[in-house]
Amino acid sequence: MMKTVIELKNKFVSVYAEYSAYVDILGKFILSFICLYWLSQLFGSRGPLSSLFVIVFVSLILSILPMRAIPVVSGLFLIGFTLSISIEAAAITAAVILVLFFLFLRYVPDDAIIVLLIPMAASLGISPLVPLGVGLKRGPASILAVISGSVIYCLLEILLKCESALAATAPGDYMERLTTLLSGFTDAKALYVNVAVLAAVFAVSFAVRSIDADYSFEAAIVLGAVVYAALILISNSMAGTSFGVGEAVLSSVLSAAVLLCVNYFFFSLDYKKSVRLAFEDDDYYYYVKAVPKVDRLLLRQPVNEGNSGEEKA
DSSP states (O other), rough: OHHHHHHHHHHHHHHHHHHHHHHHHHHHHHHHHHHHHHHHHHTHHHHOGGGGHHHHHHHHHHHSSTHHHHHHHHHHHHHHHHHOOOHHHHHHHHHHHHHHHHHHHOOOOOGGHHHHHHHHHHHOOOTHHHHEEEEHSSOOGGGGHHHHHHHHHHHHHHHHHHHHHHHHSSSSSSSHHHHHHHHHHHHHHHHHHHHHHHHHHHHHHHHHHSSSSSSSSHHHHHHHHHHHHHHHHHHHHOOOOOOOOOHHHHHHHHHHHHHHHHHHHHHOOGGGGEEEEEOOOOSSSEEEEEBBBBHHSSOOOOOOHHHHHHHHH
């Protein structure tokens, strides 16, 4: 079973190495289409931006642009969609996106796509998936992306919740509309708790996988998922939130299962054969832990003793 999985992985890697340019373009097109289509469905497919032709056309353009262009264009689409709610909602959304844009431009420009993936995963009921995955592969500065993505999810939930109340007010009554929006932000305690929980999940995942120990990645996935479910339970009892504990447990289990499968497929190590090496030069001592890859061990061709004997003879 393990050998079959590894052979499949190696075939995937070889195909990607040969057609990487085309695979990257296809991947960016699919990701762009999913992001833009998800936003259009979130806001009820209203306005010209929700047209399938527009989404496909923009996705095709984004497929040949750098990855950073996807969150930028998605942010512009988000502002356009919030215009269907109210001008005030669009203004608040634009202000938040502008702040996040300068934040990522300064600190973690390559993590901008995470800001889109977190609210998408949350809307699918697998909130801890992205923070856990980011903690496994990225550095501590990526917590900015996790928090920002959680903030965007909060913003979307608040705007959609206030939509009916804003529709009931007169278009020219700006103060009442702003009051409605501000009340939505002040009453969203559960959403703010969710921001802290996802940040904690990322911190646990990153801290555990950084430990120099066997199976640290697997432990990081499991512990991060457990922390998510536990913090949801604690927030319900202490902060008075109303998260569904069963949904949180299911979300944790699904997220952990997905990441364990991905880790098994792409990052299989044989810790039983790990060795520690120590050497030095004129300035430093070096301590290295070497862990062999399972795929290299399983797929290594055995030596044909009969042929080698004939050659010696």
